[in-house]
Amino acid sequence: MNLKSFRIDNLQYCNWSKEIFQINNQAKLDAIHVTIAYHEDFNEVEKNINIWNKYFKEFKDLIFHGKTYKDIEKAHKEKKTAVFFGFQNCSPIGNNIGLVEEIHKLGIVFMQLTYNNQSLLATGCYEENDSGVTRMGKEVIKEMNKLGVVVDMSHSAEKSTLDAIKISSKPIAITHANPSFWFEAKRNKSNEILKALAESGGMIGLSLYPHHLKDKSNCTLESFCEMVAKTSDLIGIKHIGIGSDLCIGHPDSVVDWMRNGKWTKTKDYGEGSSSDVSFPKQPIWFEDARGFKNLEDGLKKVGFKESEVNDILGNNWYNFYRGINS
Amino acid sequence: MNLKSFRIDNLQYCNWSKEIFQINNQAKLDAIHVTIAYHEDFNEVEKNINIWNKYFKEFKDLIFHGKTYKDIEKAHKEKKTAVFFGFQNCSPIGNNIGLVEEIHKLGIVFMQLTYNNQSLLATGCYEENDSGVTRMGKEVIKEMNKLGVVVDMSHSAEKSTLDAIKISSKPIAITHANPSFWFEAKRNKSNEILKALAESGGMIGLSLYPHHLKDKSNCTLESFCEMVAKTSDLIGIKHIGIGSDLCIGHPDSVVDWMRNGKWTKTKDYGEGSSSDVSFPKQPIWFEDARGFKNLEDGLKKVGFKESEVNDILGNNWYNFYRGINS
Numbered sequence A, B: 001m002n003l004k005s006f007r008i009d010n011l012q013y014c015n016w017s018k019e020i021f022q023i024n025n026q027a028k029l030d031a032i033h034v035t036i037a038y039h040e041d042f043n044e045v046e047k048n049i050n051i052w053n054k055y056f057k058e059f060k061d062l063i064f065h066g067k068t069y070k071d072i073e074k075a076h077k078e079k080k081t082a083v084f085f086g087f088q089n090c091s092p093i094g095n096n097i098g099l100v101e102e103i104h105k106l107g108i109v110f111m112q113l114t115y116n117n118q119s120l121l122a123t124g125c126y127e128e129n130d131s132g133v134t135r136m137g138k139e140v141i142k143e144m145n146k147l148g149v150v151v152d153m154s155h156s157a158e159k160s161t162l163d164a165i166k167i168s169s170k171p172i173a174i175t176h177a178n179p180s181f182w183f184e185a186k187r188n189k190s191n192e193i194l195k196a197l198a199e200s201g202g203m204i205g206l207s208l209y210p211h212h213l214k215d216k217s218n219c220t221l222e223s224f225c226e227m228v229a230k231t232s233d234l235i236g237i238k239h240i241g242i243g244s245d246l247c248i249g250h251p252d253s254v255v256d257w258m259r260n261g262k263w264t265k266t267k268d269y270g271e272g273s274s275s276d277v278s279f280p281k282q283p284i285w286f287e288d289a290r291g292f293k294n295l296e297d298g299l300k301k302v303g304f305k306e307s308e309v310n311d312i313l314g315n316n317w318y319n320f321y322r323g324i325n326s
Helices: A018-026 A042-058 A069-078 A098-105 A135-147 A158-167 A191-199 A221-235 A252-260 A291-301 A306-324 B018-026 B042-058 B069-078 B098-105 B135-147 B158-167 B191-199 B221-235 B252-260 B291-301 B306-324
Strands: A008-012 A031-037 A063-065 A081-087 A108-112 A150-152 A173-177 A203-206 A240-242 B008-012 B031-037 B063-065 B081-087 B108-112 B150-152 B173-177 B203-206 B240-242
Touching (some): A008 A173, A008 A240, A008 A306, A018 A081, A031 A069, A031 A108, A031 A306, A042 A063, A042 A081, A063 A069, A069 A081, A069 A306, A098 A135, A191 A203, A203 A221, A221 A306, A240 A306, A291 A306, B008 B173, B008 B306, B031 B069, B031 B306, B042 B098, B098 B135, B135 B158, B203 B306, B221 B240, B221 B291, B240 B306
Parallel strands (some): A008 A031, A063 A081, A081 A108, A108 A150, B008 B031, B063 B081, B108 B150, B203 B240
16 A cells, blocks of 8 residues: 555535535545534434435545544545544433444544533633543543544643543544634644644644634745644644544524534624634635645655655555554 | 410421321421422423322311412411422522523422532532522522512532622521531531621521531530520521421432432532432431421520520521511
């Protein structure tokens, strides 16, 4: 197997359409990890999966449901994109640990222990205080480890994330976030987390979502790639991938729903503000997955070798997927 | 209205039967607050209410559904027991603040923000760390205050309880617990909590559940009544009532379910242990609600006047119910 050129975007949440699947195909993405739950319960997730099953049927020349790393190889060979499912919250399992097995059967590969708020499992990064992984959280991590559902702490708070790294017997992932040393944001991660993550064999997917970028929508490709280089110096190149957090084509009502779910009657603006309620504008060099080509060029410019660029843009994630069920 | 002699037990969770309703009647209980959810979701609560509606029909000479303080007066007059509904957890509202209004419509008067574990609203007393009332918790308390659903922190951790007292614009309740100064247990409450509770107009229902009692099942009536006197000295008599936590007639599978719900695959023993999995044996002077007579005598013996005994055994809770919708 030629490992040189896998391309993986390990987080997208777009307003799915043939056009977007075509763009991902043009970008040569062998795999994407897509969000199918933010606040949904188990029944609502099943409905979302039904919608995906329709996409898989309708756009079978472009995509198929990815379940293991072998599907990444298959996609590469067939010039399609394998679509892996994940949750950005643990709402689908509610207070029932038995549902971890059920979501695994549905093909869920990643589950965040929290979105922005406190969950039954851990604390989200928007809470004032962080009590870490809870009693139920410890039990659920054990179950996820056993079944091969990856713990994702992208939206979790500091102590909770460090706890999860420690408690999980398998490497965890931060599928979409950036280092705080580059841009201080609630969603970005401390050096302590990044180091502990790498030491335990985990992966971070660097994000192209403007609220996680230095200078937001005006972030330059050069600045982003320099950040990648510094992150690589800090934790080693093998733990770095891309999780673009692309949210293409959604109306603003969707970002409003992502932030507010059903948990509040007072409007929450998340990473935005009352004067800035919209999805932010992508930087011009990453308006969609075709920006992977710009990343390729940019990473080479800051000194990465071709094999290293391939590691960052897909091969590291591919290796992580290989380890999930080992 | 003669206020002298209301008798209220503000927490019971029995294996309900005609016999138990008769015992409560013999004990002259004008009102009981009963638990109708530990881990249930909204649909399961509706089923539990259907069961209660059958009880109300079948045993209409003994009980009826209590909704406001006027039902306590009615029960007193008709020599029946008004049954008020409460939850020991917030599981029935899940992640949906809109359900607070729905549970209020169903006649729920009390809702604990947590059982023993972390919830979406606050931290339970069995968690290692306590992050206090969460973002959703703040919103839900506001909603409960607006509608007249009482915040109950009986099973919550220290900071969460202090937070709830501060955040709630209405007095809160600790329907069933004892002071830690008398017996140090995870479920009992610090002086700081008790004082803050009283200062804000809240109520504590002192518990007769052996795991909350000094010397557990061997606790003496005298020791219990001396504790009441000390609590009264500490926070004032007007904030003290009874919440016996009587769990009569259940098989041990019920306490196992209360402790484990569906959150863990590893057995949790809660206040018990692996060698002590059963419901504990009640002290001989409080085997059921007829023990209120013993409390009456015991409280007089430690120096309380008759009017004060009546305050503790029911009138204080009656006054609290009067304030709920004011």
